[in-house]
Amino acid sequence: MRILFLWLASQLVSSDLNLKTGFQTRNPSLAILLPNYTPYHVSDGKGRLLLQHNNCSNGFVTLTLKLRWISQAQFAGYYAAQERGYYRDLCLSVDIDDTDTEKNSGDNFAVQIPWLLQFLQLVNRGQDFVHVSQVFQRGGWRYMGLPTVNAGSSNQVRNFGDMSGGVKIAVPVLDLEDHIVSLISKYNRSFCGANDFHTHEYIPCRGGEDIHFLTYGFDVSRIAETGASFVMGMTYNELGRLLLQTEGGRFKYTINDPGAANNILIYDPARVDGLLLPEDGLMAPRALTEGRFRETNVLARFLEASFRGWIYCRDNEEACVSLFAPPGGNTNQQEYRTSQAWQMHEVNRVVWPAPHGVGLLNETLLSETVEVGVSLGYLNASSEVSRRSGPRETHPLPRWTAYSGARCRPSRRRSRTSGTTSTPRSRWRLRRG
Numbered sequence: 488m489r490i491l492f493l494w495l496a497s498q499l500v501s502s503d504l505n506l507k508t509g510f511q512t513r514n515p516s517l518a519i520l521l522p523n524y525t526p527y528h529v530s531d532g533k534g535r536l537l538l539q540h541n542n543c544s545n546g547f548v549t550l551t552l553k554l555r556w557i558s559q560a561q562f563a564g565y566y567a568a569q570e571r572g573y574y575r576d577l578c579l580s581v582d583i584d585d586t587d588t589e590k591n592s593g594d595n596f597a598v599q600i601p602w603l604l605q606f607l608q609l610v611n612r613g614q615d616f617v618h619v620s621q622v623f624q625r626g627g628w629r630y631m632g633l634p635t636v637n638a639g640s641s642n643q644v645r646n647f648g649d650m651s652g653g654v655k656i657a658v659p660v661l662d663l664e665d666h667i668v669s670l671i672s673k674y675n676r677s678f679c680g681a682n683d684f685h686t687h688e689y690i691p692c693r694g695g696e697d698i699h700f701l702t703y704g705f706d707v708s709r710i711a712e713t714g715a716s717f718v719m720g721m722t723y724n725e726l727g728r729l730l731l732q733t734e735g736g737r738f739k740y741t742i743n744d745p746g747a748a749n750n751i752l753i754y755d756p757a758r759v760d761g762l763l764l765p766e767d768g769l770m771a772p773r774a775l776t777e778g779r780f781r782e783t784n785v786l787a788r789f790l791e792a793s794f795r796g797w798i799y800c801r802d803n804e805e806a807c808v809s810l811f812a813p814p815g816g817n818t819n820q821q822e823y824r825t826s827q828a829w830q831m832h833e834v835n836r837v838v839w840p841a842p843h844g845v846g847l848l849n850e851t852l853l854s855e856t857v858e859v860g861v862s863l864g865y866l867n868a869s870s871e872v873s874r875r876s877g878p879r880e881t882h883p884l885p886r887w888t889a890y891s892g893a894r895c896r897p898s899r900r901r902s903r904t905s906g907t908t909s910t911p912r913s914r915w916r917l918r919r920g
Contacts, residue, residue, distance in 0.1 A: 568796030
């Protein structure tokens with residue numbers, strides 16, 4: 488068992504050598520530019536710090552970073568920033584909270600990690616948040632064809648539009664994620680076995696539905712029991728845990744081996760369905776952009792330290808894995824470390840490379856996400872968020888943008904014009920099963 492886990496861990500580095508080399512050779516210098524803020528240079532590329540506010544003579548500012556899930560390598564950059572003192576260097580005391588407790592009162596303000604469509608829904612409902620960074624540059628959400636008794640049908644599936652005939656799909660919970668809802672709407676699929684998008688009432692199966700959803704409760708060991716042909720999950724989470732499952736002393740599944748009987752087919756909706764909904768970003772209460780917080784560059788300092796943490800984990804994956812799973816231990820602990828090693832590797836792939844700068848929110852993705860949200864009924868078409876994110880607008884929100892490079896100059900990007908890559912709105916109509 489231990490040999491199997493060590494073998495899988497050894498494959499993580501070799502699975503994408505070009506990308507891994509890119510991590511190691513990218514210049515670690517970083518500059519952040521925010522409107523009306525003093526630019527900070529983390530280093531000059533030679534390890535010399537160029538910080539302007541590091542004596543903490545005015546004391547420390549306390550912030551809470553509220554995670555969207557339990558403590559794991561998905562959030563490694565923030566833990567690295569805390570462990571290595573990057574927050575402390577910029578006079579910040581940051582509490583990383585992975586509980587359900589709300590901490591957003593008094594001076595203990597909470598920065599949170601939403602998916603972009605979730606953030607837009609909060610703003611649409613009148614909550615006063617500001618989107619300050621888009622850390623994940625690519626999507627980690629996938630649907631995967633399993634080698635079950637029904638897997639023969641999965642070989643005929645080119646995209647989500649081919650899901651029909653009551654195909655069984657395993658999902659974590661009854662409330663479907665935004666990606667699934669968007670694909671169901673785009674291809675006009677009927678479904679059962681999950682909750683309605685808007686009423687959240689359970690839809691029982693009566694026969695004739697295109698899709699039959701089955702829940703596995705985030706326990707991937709239960710997926711095979713459901714008899715599902717497909718499973719929804721993240722590359723850095725569910726996929727890694729599936730690949731760690733063993734049977735008869737061998738790994739139960741493999742990937743990238745179409746001829747193997749235990750091969751998992753991986754579908755990237757960004758490629759096969761034209762759907763990419765930005766995932767982990769950062770949002771903050773508007774109060775953190777005003778008054779004394781603005782005068783003392785609190786959010787700029789928080790972003791700077793956090794990005795230094797992500798840069799460190801880009802270049803030191805093993806050290807960041809150890810923040811969550813130290814080396815050694817029993818078989819279960821070794822298995823957990825291997826799963827965290829997989830997660831760290833895959834999370835780096837969605838954060839890096841960041842050609843326009845770490846944390847940049849892509850304007851085209853923003854406009855298309857708003858379009859999807861309006862079509863699904865999640866966003867009001869007449870709202871400020873929707874009106875200000877049209878194809879000729881540069882940004883619908885205060886422009887908290889991070890750029891890589893030493894000169895603090897924003898990259899030149901063409902303005903998006905109508906009729907380019909967005910999906911026609913008529914294709915996103917809802918059909919309830």
